[in-house]
Amino acid sequence: MRQMMGLGVATEPAWRGMASQRWRHVKAWGHEWGWLAATLAWLVVTAWARPLALPDEGRYVGVAWAMLTSGDWVVPQLDGLPYFHKPPLFYWITAGSLSLFGPSEWAARAGPLLGAAAGTVAAFLFVRRWWSASVARAMLLAFATQPLAFVGAQFANLDMLVAGCIAVTIFSFAHAALEAGLGQRPSRRVLVAGYAFAALGVLAKGLIGLVLPGVVLLAWCVASRRLRVVPWLLWPPGLALFAAIVVPWFAAMQWRFPAFAHYFFVVQHFSRYAQGGFNNVQPWWFCAVAIAVLCLPWSAWLVLPRRGGLGGAEVPALRSLMWSGLLVITVFFSIPQSKLVGYLLPVTWPLALLVADKVTPLTGEGHRRRLWAGSLVLAVAACLAAVTAFALRGDHSTRDLSRPLATQLQPGDQIFFLHDAYFDLPFYARLRQPVRIVEDWGEPDIAARDNWRKELADAARFAPDRAATSLVTPAQFGALLCSGSNSWVVGHPANRARYAALASAEQVATAHETVLWRVAAGVSREACPETPSPSSAGR
Template sequence: MSRFLNDTRQALGTATTCVLVFFIALRLVSLAGYPLMDTTEGRYGEIARKMAERGDWITPWFTDGMPFWGKPPLAFWLSAGSMRIFGINEFAARLPHFLMAVAIAGLTYDWARRAGMRRPAYVLPLLATTVLFWTVSGAVTTDMALCLGTVLSMRSFWLALHGPAGHREREAWLFIAGLWIALLAKGPVGCALILLPAGAWAVWTGQVRRVWQAVPWMRNGVLLLALAAPWYVLAETRTPGFLDYFFVGEHWNRFVVSGWQGDRYGSAHAFPRGTIWLFLVGAFLPWSILVPLALWRARRKSTDLPASGADADARRSIVFYLLACGLAPCVIFTAAGNILWTYVLPGLPPLVLLAALWLSDRDDGVARRLLLGGTLVATVLFAGLLFDLTAGGRAETKSAKAVVQLYRAQLRPETPLAFMQDRMFSAAFYSGGRALQIADPLRVADKRPEEALFIAVPHSALGQLPQAVLPCLQVAGDAGNYRLFLRTPCVAPRLAMKSHGDAIQEAWVTAWRN
């Protein structure tokens, strides 16, 4: 550890190191600073909460009666296990994802050091302060688990071929371990993100035979299937239909069919094909602007590099491999009709390593000024974003936490809480799965009509409340994006609460009888 700290201070300078430590500490503290936000965090947080509550480690549950077939369970296992230890709260749900981000940064640094980079510590501020990595490091998603698997396999593949002879067998095993993590984090697409760049590098360098010999593919492949297949088999056994939906729907229709309508858990995210490349530029900010600018300005001060010979071949080899690993998500998802910007996350560590490799060949003063300036800018921007999420209340408008807290402050636990909308997943998370749902505003009086009921109504939907039910509603207060009402038992207005469809049907029956 002391060697690592000394190397970091020497490479980055004391100021950059201090800012980086503050930046990481700020992210750790922020994990408990704002509520889980819908839809992604609320959904995955609620799935993990159900897993922790039920002790069902095979089937993730979307709702009480619907299994979640969209993703394998690794990320849910981690968040659920954390909740078992630290309780049901934001910090527990997010902590495993932060720790995985730390592990990814450590693996990337170790890869740079073992690959012989002159300034391996450069990767730390470059990776930690990219906008996507910072965001996902404190969010409940499945993407950080996938990234952990891909970077472990990418690193181990390279070191199994180029590392010290005594460590190569170990790296070959770690390569398979990364594939196992990817299979249980996202599925076969995770393995494609690893095997595609490895295969492209082997073909480009003419080392296919060497790659085949360096990794015991058959033996380790059997082991991989033996470790990963049991969960898939058990998942299909417990909830038949999983394999068809997961492999055909999630791994074919989602990417090929634009606006795919078969999604059981939400809506498809349709973007023009090729948008994934723009997502990469945005995800790599601020370095997608600062690094090319610094390289252009310092192009005449670069260290003389060998133009030919073994050193030049070795450099071209690792540059191609890092490019292939970094761009693999964009290549795979270019033709996809449904994408998210988080899909480029597995490409960030190798691209960061490539940027650090180029910067380490430049004048140390130029590189240090760039890293210090970029880290300071990122720290100020992200601190401002956290302030907006917490003190500014932006997170509350995307979460049901505040209104659930207001409901509990009424000290009437015997009176149920319902949400007049498609129930937000954070509502289920913060209510312990007990919040009810009223999807149709015209049915406000029909939900448990003979008993009192708290109803949370989004401010944007207040105008949809039927006039006939307003005398039965008492305002309890506003919280977040909601107004909380106490609806008292109200029978008479229900007579005027016929839906539009019911009214039409009644008119046709009357006309037919006459």
């Protein structure tokens, strides 16, 4: 009995110590995940604050809205026509979000928010495992307060979604490579994540989801002399998983539309990258300058000397990985003539980690700590100012036009877009049928200009019968206005003088130099001389 009591007395402090240690571990993880949760909440906080921007947000959300309302979740459609500029992942996520949460701006931005969240979680876990918790926390702050990342996470197009997939792919395979370098078998769960997100990146924006992380990782393996780990990463089950995720949709589109593969891969990938003739032509130095400006004040930290000694023996390899990502992505997108700032979003995570490597902001002291605090305040202000500027400008949104249209629209009414594409209006007005877009579709230079006209003309080739209804010439427009149905016309006020039938139209609303007209059934005889008046009927 005494022995038993003695055993109990002797072991009680050990049990308490184990429980205390476990509790401290739980508190530490709760603390770290609190930082991560706060970062993700910050990225969402102003996602509702501005209308969808034209043309990009209106176009991509419009495709998702058409997917939801039509019930066709396989073929992306732009104004009822097959739209194969990009794969369907963004549309699937957005349509699902709109179905779950209802049609609102923040629900329409679920795709980029999920991309930003996925990349940030992967970066946080990777840095915490291979570097240190303090560097991971600093990385979160430096990433989330880059204006480029903050706005990108709330901009409803494909760029942040594919950037997040690329980030997860890079961090997953880098984790596996570091394990292999230590003589360990790479974690299967990490390899599954790497291959799965490479596949999702392809479904988000095409081959760039596979090519870009592959080039970054290969450059890093060469720079850090670890090419021997590459065979460890070429995991047959992972390759099978990649194919299982990617192949079905592409095979289905090629089976239904024989011209799909040439258009999607040759025209929209290789020609767009290697040839001219596309929008947003910029000089070779554009990408480097855009990163330097749009990531201020953190981009300025890259020139500061490094502080610290934090982390283990693999830290030099991690720095090499971050520099490889930053430089390879910048050079890769500097090569084509067409350049957009959204392409550069994958650099935001390596840049944030290189900044975090400069200081231990939460434990450091002196001048560097004050510089960090000042930079953080400036960065937050810059993020909020960017969103405010977008909200005040409105980017020619038709949200204000959609309200009277949605309340007054009657079954059988016709809707026309006049010499422009207001792709956000179907979303805001809750339209469930394609509108008719009036343009001189026979002009030969439509194919030579990279704009909405060419997009719709390209889409018309995949469904010419539907295009005959959706794409209307000016002559057809005049006849349709005289068809006896109420018509709603959206266009620039200068177009009114071009069409006699608009002379008697009611101007219902105006926003950003765009007018909503209502043309009542039975317009005047002067506008439609071929239409008999009531007094002449039966003569």
